[in-house]
Amino acid sequence: MSENFNFKIEKKLPGKLGRAGKITTPNGEINTPSFVVVGTKATVKAMTPEMLKSLGAQVVLANTYHLYLQPGNELVKKAGGFAKFMGWQGPTMTDSGGFQVFSLGAAFGEHVSKVAKAGDENRKKVEDGGTGNKNKLAKIDEDGVTFRSHINGDQHRFTPESSMQVQWDLGADMIFAFDECTSPQATHEYQKEAMDRTHRWAMRSLVAHEKLDPENIQALFGVVQGGRHEDLRKESAKALAEMKTENGSMFDGFGIGGSFDKDDMGTAVAWVNESLPEEKPRHLLGIGDPIDVFLGVENGCDLFDCVAPTRVARNGSLYTKNGPIHITNAAYRADFSPIEEGCQCYTCQNYTKAYLAHLFHAKEILANTLASVHNVYFIVNLVHKIREAILEDKFFEFKEEFIKGYSIK
RNA sequence: GCGUCGGUGGCGGAGUGGUCAAUCGCAAUUGACUGUAAAUCAAUCGCCUUCGGGCUACGCAGGUUCGAAUCCUGCCCGGCGCA
Numbered sequence: 001m002s003e004n005f006n007f008k009i010e011k012k013l014p015g016k017l018g019r020a021g022k023i024t025t026p027n028g029e030i031n032t033p034s035f036v037v038v039g040t041k042a043t044v045k046a047m048t049p050e051m052l053k054s055l056g057a058q059v060v061l062a063n064t065y066h067l068y069l070q071p072g073n074e075l076v077k078k079a080g081g082f083a084k085f086m087g088w089q090g091p092t093m094t095d096s097g098g099f100q101v102f103s104l105g106a107a108f109g110e111h112v113s114k115v116a117k118a119g120d121e122n123r124k125k126v127e128d129g130g131t132g133n134k135n136k137l138a139k140i141d142e143d144g145v146t147f148r149s150h151i152n153g154d155q156h157r158f159t160p161e162s163s164m165q166v167q168w169d170l171g172a173d174m175i176f177a178f179d180e181c182t183s184p185q186a187t188h189e190y191q192k193e194a195m196d197r198t199h200r201w202a203m204r205s206l207v208a209h210e211k212l213d214p215e216n217i218q219a220l221f222g223v224v225q226g227g228r229h230e231d232l233r234k235e236s237a238k239a240l241a242e243m244k245t246e247n248g249s250m251f252d253g254f255g256i257g258g259s260f261d262k263d264d265m266g267t268a269v270a271w272v273n274e275s276l277p278e279e280k281p282r283h284l285l286g287i288g289d290p291i292d293v294f295l296g297v298e299n300g301c302d303l304f305d306c307v308a309p310t311r312v313a314r315n316g317s318l319y320t321k322n323g324p325i326h327i328t329n330a331a332y333r334a335d336f337s338p339i340e341e342g343c344q345c346y347t348c349q350n351y352t353k354a355y356l357a358h359l360f361h362a363k364e365i366l367a368n369t370l371a372s373v374h375n376v377y378f379i380v381n382l383v384h385k386i387r388e389a390i391l392e393d394k395f396f397e398f399k400e401e402f403i404k405g406y407s408i409k
Numbered sequence: 410g411c412g413u414c415g416g417u418g419g420c421g422g423a424g425u426g427g428u429c430a431a432u433c434g435c436a437a438u439u440g441a442c443u444g445u446a447a448a449u450c451a452a453u454c455g456c457c458u459u460c461g462g463g464c465u466a467c468g469c470a471g472g473u474u475c476g477a478a479u480c481c482u483g484c485c486c487g488g489c490g491c492a
Contacts, residue, residue, distance in 0.1 A: 040445050061444075099444040108446075115443050137446080150446040181444070223444090257444065286444035307445045314448050315441085330438070360448095361436095368448050 005173070005219040005252050007032075007281045007302075011391050017273045017300030020390040023281055025091040025173035026217060027083065030058045032281065033297045033390075035288065035383040036093060036305035037376060041066045042076070042086040045310050046368035047376065049088040055345060055377040056384060060088050061305045064166050065097035065158070069149055073169035081171025092172040093305070096163045096205075098198075098223060098257065099286065101145050102181035105138035106130030114259045114286060116184035116228075129186035129194060140180060142197065160204035168212045176255050176285075177205035179223035184259035191227040191258075198225045199239050202251075210249045219252035221283060224272050228261045233268055237275035253281040256301065260287075266295030273300030290319065290382055290406055294399045297386050309379045313371035316360050319378040322408045327371070332357040345377035346370075 006024040013019060023030040036059040037044050037052055044052060044060065052060065062082045067073060079085035083092045102114065106129050116123070131140055137148045144159030163178035179198040182191055202222045209220045222240035226232030237254070244250050256272050265287070273282055281302045287293070288306020296304055309319070316328045320340045325332070327339075338348035339356070347356070347370040359367035382402075389398035 036444095038445070045445080046448080063445075066445080093444095095444045097444095100446090102444090104446065111441090111450090113443065176444080179444095255444075260443090262443095283444085288443055292443070304443095306443050307447090308443045311445065311447065311449085312442060315450090316448095317442080326440080328438095363448075365448075 004215070004217050007253070007279065009278070013298065013390055013395055016298050017270060018298045018390060018395065019300070019302070020387045021281075021302060023091070023302070025219070027092065027173050028058075028090045030091050030303075031384075031387060032302040033293075033383050033387050034058050034303055035293070035380045036061045036283075036303055037380070038305050038307045038310065039086065039088075040307075041070065042082045044372070044376070046314065046365075046372045047310075049086060051346070051369075051373055052088070052376070053090070055373065056380050057090075057376065058380075059091045059093060059303070060086075061093040061095060062086075062170065062172065063095050063097070063100075064163055064170065065100040065147070067094075067170055068097070068158075068166045069151060069156070073166040077169040077171065083171065091174070093174040093283075094167045094170050094172040094176070095285070095305075096167065096176040096178045096223070097145075097158050098163075098176065098179035099181045100147065101131075101138050101140060101179075102183060104147060104150060105136045105140065105145075106183040106186070108136045108138070109133075112183055112185060114181065114184065115262050115265070115292075116259065117262045120184070123185050125187050126183065126185045127187055127190060129190040130183045140197075142200075144178075144201075145180075160201040161208040164205055164208040164212055168209075168218065172218065174219045174221060174253065174283075175209075177202045177220060177222045177251070179225060179255075179257055181285075182225065182227055182258050184228065184261070186227065186259075188227075188229055188232070191225070191229060191232055195225040195227075195232050195236050198223065199236070199243075202240055203243060203245070206243060206245050206249050206251070210245055210247060216249075216252075221253040221255045221281075222251040223255040223257040223285065224276075225258045226272075227259050228264075228268060230268075230271050233271040234275050237272045241276050251280070253283065255283045255285045257285040265292055266299050269296055269301060270299040276300075288379060290379065291403055293379070293383055294386065294403065297383070297390075298395070298399065304383065306379075309375040310372045313375040314368045316367075316371065317375075318356075318371060319375050321402070321405045323406050327353060327356050328360050329357075333361075339374055343374070343377070344381075345374050347374040347377075 009021040011020045037057045039060045040063040160178040167175040180194045224236045226236040283303035284296045284301040317324045332353040335353040389395045
């Protein structure tokens with residue numbers, strides 16, 4: 001770890017892998033655990049950076065593939081990096097494009113989530129991980145991934161080296177090694193194959209990053225894979241934890257990627273985190289349902305990012321401590337109370353459910369903003385409260401109380 | 410008054426003798442969404458159902474036909490034209 005990047009553990013959860021700490025980056029500090037807001041195309045959809053700041057967001061994550069395609073990493077570099085480009089003052093991250101290997105590859109055109117639910121057992125197993133179908137927009141080979149742009153069909157290629165270059169241009173404080181996010185439908189055999197390839201790509205990412213950024217201004221996180229399998233998850237965590245270039249460069253932190261079973265996400269995360277070095281931060285990639293966040297923190301994750309709060313908000317689902325509500329339901333048309341009594345967010349302080357329901361039914365653009373403000377506030381604040389609970393030795397009570405309330409429905 | 414065109418499910422609007430409870434769009438109802446292909450997508454949307462099916466329906470009333478939303482007659486209503 002360099003002087004640019006630092007992680008300090010402030011307090012550990014007794015008997016568990018969880019901890020509260022502080023990450024220092026060139027653009028500011030992050031109190032962890034923390035929820036990272038997703039701003040894929042250098043914008044958190046429907047929200048301004050000012051809104052994000054005022055509701056307590058500490059970090060924004062943008063996407064390498066999307067910004068590479070549009071407006072192009074060169075342009076973002078000229079703008080001074082994506083943070084400056086979008087007007088965000090504070091720490092940032094970029095995802096490597098590895099998730100698009102999944103979303104435009106194995107998952108393209110399928111109804112597959114990276115989180116498999118209990119009812120999905122009879123999902124078909126896919127020998128090639130689901131990537132073989134020729135209608136997919138992403139194809140994997142040993143060297144990298146060929147994408148067809150989802151915007152206009154243009155062909156593009158990503159390799160570990162090019163991902164590092166694009167991420168360097170985008171200029172985030174924390175970046176990820178190029179990896180392959182696998183489908184939960186993939187067989188153990190394919191998960192193993194993909195994991196090994198991800199490890200080779202991880203080494204290449206380390207080497208490429210070392211050349212591009214000798215001062216180590218950007219912290220590079222390796223991404224653990226292995227799907228739902230204990231042996232692979234542990235193997236992956238150990239391999240990345242020990243990975244070192246000839247010049248001695250190692251990962252500054254770790255992402256936990258790939259697919260999970262909804263039911264034992266906490267267990268899978270624990271397999272990984274018990275195999276990773278304690279002193280480096282861990283980011284649980286793409287996970288952010290309220291209950292999942294508790295499991296992630298308890299089992300040793302420091303950072304989370306997820307599109308769910310904003311996407312779900314735009315589609316009319318709003319978080320409450322008693323579980324999410326669907327604001328377009330007929331029941332809320334004349335409900336003049338806030339989304340949640342006592343919620344301190346801008347939306348709840350100023351608007352009623354009936355008004356939000358009206359905005360959604362009328363397809364008014366403000367609906368997206370107000371709903372996103374509430375959901376992002378909810379999840380950012382929830383993780384913040386989890387942190388406080390750890391510091392005050394009240395984590396387990398807080399967790400139990402929250403889950404009890406959230407699961408009422 | 411005469412002529413003419415038209416009256417279809419909450420709305421718009423297809424259908425012009427059988428495979429029509431009726432294409433499609435909207436509205437409505439419900440659900441999904443976890444490193445954003447996403448202000449998206451899915452299901453339901455006459456009544457009843459043991460989910461096999463049953464019943465009532467295309468302005469109203471008759472008629473032709475094995476069979477009618479579709480053809481004929483009358484009536485009612487609306488648009489347009491002429492008086």
